[in-house]
Amino acid sequence: MKYLSLTSLHVGDICKVARIQAGRSATRRLYEMGFNTGAQVKVLKNDRGPIIVGLGGQKVALGRGLAEKMLVGIEQ
Amino acid sequence: MSMTIALVGNPNSGKTTLFNALTGANQHVGNWPGVTVERKEGQTRYKNQVYTVVDLPGTYSLGAFSEDEVVAREFILTGNPDVVINVVDATNIERNLYLTTQLLEMGAKVVVALNMVDEAEAREISVDEKALTKRLGIPVIPTVASRRRGMDELMEAATAVMYAPLNGHARLSYGESIDRKIAELKNLLTKEDFAYPPGWLALKLLEGDAYAQSVVDQSQTLQGSPAYGRFWNEVAAHAEDYQLEIVDSRYKFVGEITKDTVRRPKVAVQTTTDRVDRVLTHKYWGMPIFAVIMFIVFQLTFVIGEDLLGEVMVTGVDYIGEVFESLLLAVHAPQWLIDFTANGIVAGVGAVIEFVPLIVILYMLMGFLEDSGYMARAAYVMDNTMRLVGLQGKTFISMIVGFGCNVPGVMATRTLESKKDRMIAILINPFMSCGAKIPIYLVFIAAFFPSHGGLILFSVYALGIAIAFLMGKIFSKTLFKGESSHFIMELPPYRKPTLRNVLRNMWDNVSGFLTRAGTTIFAVVSLLWVLAVLPAGVEPYGAESILGRIGLLIAPIFKPAGFGSWQAAVGLFSGIAAKEAVVATLGMVYAGVEAGTELVAAIREVFTPLTAVSFMVMTLLYTPCAATLGTIRKETGSTKWALFSAVYTFTIAWVLAVFIFQVGSLLGFS
Structure with a gap:
C-alpha cells in the first residue's frame, strides 16, 4: 500500500492511519483521540483551513500542518 | 461522611x-487545591441515602x-472515591472506551454510563450492553442524561x-x-511503599509518564538499587x-470487545449535523455567517434587554x-444616612442593577450558541484568520x-498546548469586552446614539x-516567537439546547x-461616597471633596x-476595582442624579x-479589573506579566x- 499525506485526499475518501510524523506530544494526543494505527478515517472537508474528518462517528477538525504529517493508506 | 461518586468522561x-x-x-463550584481547574461537587439522593x-x-x-488529566487521575487514585461513573458517548463508543481501559488499569470500581443512546439509535448504531458488561467485567447502563433517562438504574448499579x-x-x-x-x-x-498501586505505576513508567517518573525519583531505595538501574x-x-x-494495545482491547457488540450501519446515516455543517463551515460563507450570528445576538440583546425591559428596571x-x-x-434616620442611601447606594448600585435584564438576555443567547455546538464551528471558521495573526x-x-468575563x-486558555499560544491568549483576553462593561456603553448609547444601539x-x-x-500579531513577532500549537478539535453534533442548560449557564x-x-x-460605592462628602463642610459630590481632588489630580x-x-x-479609576463600578461612580458623582435615565x-x-x-x-481597552489581573498573575505564574498587562x-x-x-x-466632529 502507498502512503499519502492526509491533506492530499479528497472529500469522501476513506483511509487508514498508517503513521504520524508529528512531534511526540501531538502524536500522542492524536493517538488518544482515536487516530491510532489502523483507525479508519473519512475525509469530510478539505478545502481551506483545517481539514475535517470523520472518525468513529465523530467529527474532528485538524490543522493543515498537522494533517500533512499524518500518513494514511487509501482503501480500495 | 457520605459515600463519594466520581464522574469521568x-x-x-x-x-x-x-x-x-x-x-x-x-x-457548588470550587477549585482543586493548588491549581485553577474547576472542581464541581454536588449531592444526590438515592434510596434515602445521600451521595x-x-x-x-x-x-x-x-x-x-x-493539568486536567493529572487532577482527574489523582482524585481517582488518592481521593478514594467509592465508585467511578465513567460517562461514555454511545455514538463514539470506541474512542470513549479508551478512557475506560485506563480506569480498569487503575483498579478503580467503575460503572459505565452508556450515554446518549437515543442519538446512537437515530444513527442506527446498536450496542449490546449486556455483552459489553460481560466483556468489561463492569456494569454498563444505558442512559439519556439530557432527558434523565436511566438515572435510577445507574445509581442502582453504582x-x-x-x-x-x-x-x-x-x-x-x-x-x-x-x-x-x-x-x-x-x-x-513493591519494595517501596508508594501512594499508588505498583502495577499501575509500573505501566505508567513504561509509558514514559513524567509524573509517575517524578514520584519514583523521590524514592532513595529504588534509585540506589542496582536491579532497578539494570532494568x-x-x-x-x-x-x-x-x-x-x-496505546495500541488499549485500542486493540477496545476493538476486540466492541467487534460484535457494537453494530454500525454500512453507510453512515446522513445526519442533520452534516447538512448544517455544509453551510456553517463553508469555505467562503462560514466567516460572514459567524459575523451575522454575532450581530443578531447583540441586536436581540439590545431590543429585548433594553428597549423592552430597561424601562421597567429604571x-x-x-x-x-x-x-x-x-x-x-x-x-x-440621620440626614447623612438618607443621603448615603439615596445618592450613594441607590444611585450607585442601582445604576448597575438596571442592566441585569440585558445581561440575562446576552448570556441566554450565548449559552444557546454554546449548547447547540456552534462555538466549536466558530473556532473552526476563525482558524484561518487566527493563523494570519x-x-x-x-x-x-x-x-x-x-x-x-x-x-x-x-x-x-489552559486548553492551549503551546506556551506561546497560551501567553498571547492571556495577554489579549482583556480586550474582549466583558459583561460588566456593557452598562458603560449603554449609558453612553442612550445619551447619544439611541437609535443605533445594536x-x-x-x-x-x-x-x-x-x-x-x-x-x-505583534506579540507573536516579538515577545513570543515560534510555532503555534496544532489545531485538533472535536466538532460535536448539533443539539437542540435545553432550556435547563441555557438557564443554568445564564445564572452562573x-x-x-x-x-x-x-x-x-x-x-x-460606599468608600467613594465617603470620599465624596468629606471633608465636612464642602459641597458634597463637588470638586472640593477628597474624591474631587483625586479626580482633579488624574483628570489632566x-x-x-x-x-x-x-x-x-x-x-475610570474605580473601574480598576470592578468594571461595573464605572457606571456606579458616574451615577453618584453627577450630583442630584438618582437613576439611570437621569x-x-x-x-x-x-x-x-x-x-x-x-x-x-477607553473603557473597552484600558486596564482590566483587579480580579482579572489576579487571574493573569496566577495563570502566568508571574506578577511581572500581570503588571505588564495592566500597563500595556x-x-x-x-x-x-x-x-x-x-x-x-x-475632521470637524464634536
Whole structure:
C-alpha cells in the first residue's frame, strides 16, 4: 500500500492511519483521540483551513500542518 | 461522611449534563487545591441515602498530558472515591472506551454510563450492553442524561458496585514482552511503599509518564538499587516503542470487545449535523455567517434587554429608592444616612442593577450558541484568520468566553498546548469586552446614539477583537516567537439546547454579576461616597471633596482624549476595582442624579458624541479589573506579566482614545 499525506485526499475518501510524523506530544494526543494505527478515517472537508474528518462517528477538525504529517493508506 | 461518586468522561460525552441530572440544584463550584481547574461537587439522593458526586474535568485520557488529566487521575487514585461513573458517548463508543481501559488499569470500581443512546439509535448504531458488561467485567447502563433517562438504574448499579468488593473486571494485555516488563518492574516497586498501586505505576513508567517518573525519583531505595538501574538500562532502547505499543494495545482491547457488540450501519446515516455543517463551515460563507450570528445576538440583546425591559428596571429601582427614603424618614434616620442611601447606594448600585435584564438576555443567547455546538464551528471558521495573526482557532474560544468575563476567559486558555499560544491568549483576553462593561456603553448609547444601539455595541466588540488580533500579531513577532500549537478539535453534533442548560449557564454568569453588585460594587460605592462628602463642610459630590481632588489630580491625563473632567477620571479609576463600578461612580458623582435615565441626561450635558466615543474606547481597552489581573498573575505564574498587562492595555487605550478625539476634532466632529 502507498502512503499519502492526509491533506492530499479528497472529500469522501476513506483511509487508514498508517503513521504520524508529528512531534511526540501531538502524536500522542492524536493517538488518544482515536487516530491510532489502523483507525479508519473519512475525509469530510478539505478545502481551506483545517481539514475535517470523520472518525468513529465523530467529527474532528485538524490543522493543515498537522494533517500533512499524518500518513494514511487509501482503501480500495 | 457520605459515600463519594466520581464522574469521568471525554469532553462532549454529556458528563456535565449527567452531573446536573444527578445533582439538580445541589451543587457548588470550587477549585482543586493548588491549581485553577474547576472542581464541581454536588449531592444526590438515592434510596434515602445521600451521595457526594464529584465532576472531574473532561479528558480523553488519564495520562500526564495536561493539568486536567493529572487532577482527574489523582482524585481517582488518592481521593478514594467509592465508585467511578465513567460517562461514555454511545455514538463514539470506541474512542470513549479508551478512557475506560485506563480506569480498569487503575483498579478503580467503575460503572459505565452508556450515554446518549437515543442519538446512537437515530444513527442506527446498536450496542449490546449486556455483552459489553460481560466483556468489561463492569456494569454498563444505558442512559439519556439530557432527558434523565436511566438515572435510577445507574445509581442502582453504582451503589451495588460501591458496597461490593472489587472483582471480575477485565485485565488488559500489552503483548508478551511488555507484560513481562511490567511484572518485573512491579516487583521492584513493591519494595517501596508508594501512594499508588505498583502495577499501575509500573505501566505508567513504561509509558514514559513524567509524573509517575517524578514520584519514583523521590524514592532513595529504588534509585540506589542496582536491579532497578539494570532494568532501565535494558528498557532504554525501546522506551519510545513501548509508549505507542501500550496505546495500541488499549485500542486493540477496545476493538476486540466492541467487534460484535457494537453494530454500525454500512453507510453512515446522513445526519442533520452534516447538512448544517455544509453551510456553517463553508469555505467562503462560514466567516460572514459567524459575523451575522454575532450581530443578531447583540441586536436581540439590545431590543429585548433594553428597549423592552430597561424601562421597567429604571422604574423599579426608582421605586425601591423612594420606599427606602420614606422608610428612613419615618424612623427619623440621620440626614447623612438618607443621603448615603439615596445618592450613594441607590444611585450607585442601582445604576448597575438596571442592566441585569440585558445581561440575562446576552448570556441566554450565548449559552444557546454554546449548547447547540456552534462555538466549536466558530473556532473552526476563525482558524484561518487566527493563523494570519500568528494564533490558532482554539484561542478564539477563550476570547469568546472573555466576552462573558475575562476571569474564566483567561482560565480557558489552559486548553492551549503551546506556551506561546497560551501567553498571547492571556495577554489579549482583556480586550474582549466583558459583561460588566456593557452598562458603560449603554449609558453612553442612550445619551447619544439611541437609535443605533445594536450597531454601536457590535462595533465596540468588533474593535476589541481587532485590537486583540493586532496585539496577537505583534506579540507573536516579538515577545513570543515560534510555532503555534496544532489545531485538533472535536466538532460535536448539533443539539437542540435545553432550556435547563441555557438557564443554568445564564445564572452562573448573572449570579456573579449580582454578587459583585452586592459586595465589591457596594464597597467601592460606599468608600467613594465617603470620599465624596468629606471633608465636612464642602459641597458634597463637588470638586472640593477628597474624591474631587483625586479626580482633579488624574483628570489632566485624559484631557487630550476629550474627557478631562474629574468625574470621568474618578469613574475610570474605580473601574480598576470592578468594571461595573464605572457606571456606579458616574451615577453618584453627577450630583442630584438618582437613576439611570437621569445619569443619561447628566452625561448628555458633560460629554459630546465624539468624547462619548473616545470614552467608550477607553473603557473597552484600558486596564482590566483587579480580579482579572489576579487571574493573569496566577495563570502566568508571574506578577511581572500581570503588571505588564495592566500597563500595556492602559497605554493602548489612551493612545487610541486620544487619536479618536484629536482626529475627530480635526475632521470637524464634536
